[in-house]
Amino acid sequence: MSDLKELFERFRQKDRRALARLLSHATQSEGAEIIRTQVTPRPTGSVVALTGSGGVGKSSLVGRIAERLRNDGIQVAVLACDPESPYTGGALLGDRIRMSSLASDPGLFIRSVATPGGRQAVAENLDLMCQLLLEYGFEIVLIETVGAGQADVAVRELADILVLLLQPETGDELQWEKAGILEVADVVVVNKADLPGADAVMAQLQGQLNLPGCRPVPIFKVSATQGEGLDELWKAVLELRTES
Numbered sequence: 001m002s003d004l005k006e007l008f009e010r011f012r013q014k015d016r017r018a019l020a021r022l023l024s025h026a027t028q029s030e031g032a033e034i035i036r037t038q039v040t041p042r043p044t045g046s047v048v049a050l051t052g053s054g055g056v057g058k059s060s061l062v063g064r065i066a067e068r069l070r071n072d073g074i075q076v077a078v079l080a081c082d083p084e085s086p087y088t089g090g091a092l093l094g095d096r097i098r099m100s101s102l103a104s105d106p107g108l109f110i111r112s113v114a115t116p117g118g119r120q121a122v123a124e125n126l127d128l129m130c131q132l133l134l135e136y137g138f139e140i141v142l143i144e145t146v147g148a149g150q151a152d153v154a155v156r157e158l159a160d161i162l163v164l165l166l167q168p169e170t171g172d173e174l175q176w177e178k179a180g181i182l183e184v185a186d187v188v189v190v191n192k193a194d195l196p197g198a199d200a201v202m203a204q205l206q207g208q209l210n211l212p213g214c215r216p217v218p219i220f221k222v223s224a225t226q227g228e229g230l231d232e233l234w235k236a237v238l239e240l241r242t243e244s
């Protein structure tokens, strides 16, 4: 307890190592309970979650968005959760970042979050980790998570903006429809637009979403690897952010 108290003092003086240690404590139930009593319940800033099947391009897109936000001077933190391979997302992102000018950027924070086994895609107390990062001063927290049934509900509650990623020709559209995630997503993105079949998925989505009387859901076609369509996507996310 006294250890946590001291960590909090250092955290409030913007000590990055204290932040990192508090985040570790936040993943354990005992530490989390205490931290919950200390954090600001609704710090300013936004939590944007990207969800989608493995391999759809979440890490690639998160990397692109993080770079873009840093170029705009926005302080950004990334929480990469991947139940299939807990460290892949972070490693992939980490590799990208290490090679770029962002390597020692104090305005960027990246953390891989190990998730419990099975299909639960959202680590326990992820909400608390977001609160810590926002209170520390990050303006946007990007979460990468593999959507899976129950977990989608948790992500929905946690995120201010939920972005669902699909890719051409995976048959995923139906799967997402079944899981109900298509209905709760704020933005739908068809990634890998450089590959054939993206327009077909777009057309299919247009038919399923945005029916008369339904909440409008913007759909975007992007290529994370080519860096295409990102301006439009991010503009829409920022607009939603000011509305929410």
Ligand SMILES: Nc1nc2c(ncn2[C@@H]2O[C@H](COP(=O)(O)OP(=O)(O)O)[C@@H](O)[C@H]2O)c(=O)[nH]1
Pocket (backbone or CB within 6 Å): 052, 053, 054, 055, 056, 057, 058, 059, 060, 061, 089, 092, 191, 192, 193, 194, 195, 222, 223, 224, 225, 226
């Ligand atoms: N052709 C193409 N490949 C992509 C695109 N975005 C990601 N990929 C590739 O898809 C694979 C999975 O990407 P990753 O970002 O790790 O997906 P994640 O599992 O959803 O995080 C990698 O080989 C990427 O290079 C894209 O826009 N176009």
Ligand SMILES: [Mg+2]
Pocket (backbone or CB within 6 Å): 058, 059, 060, 082, 088, 089, 144
């Ligand atoms: Mg990934």
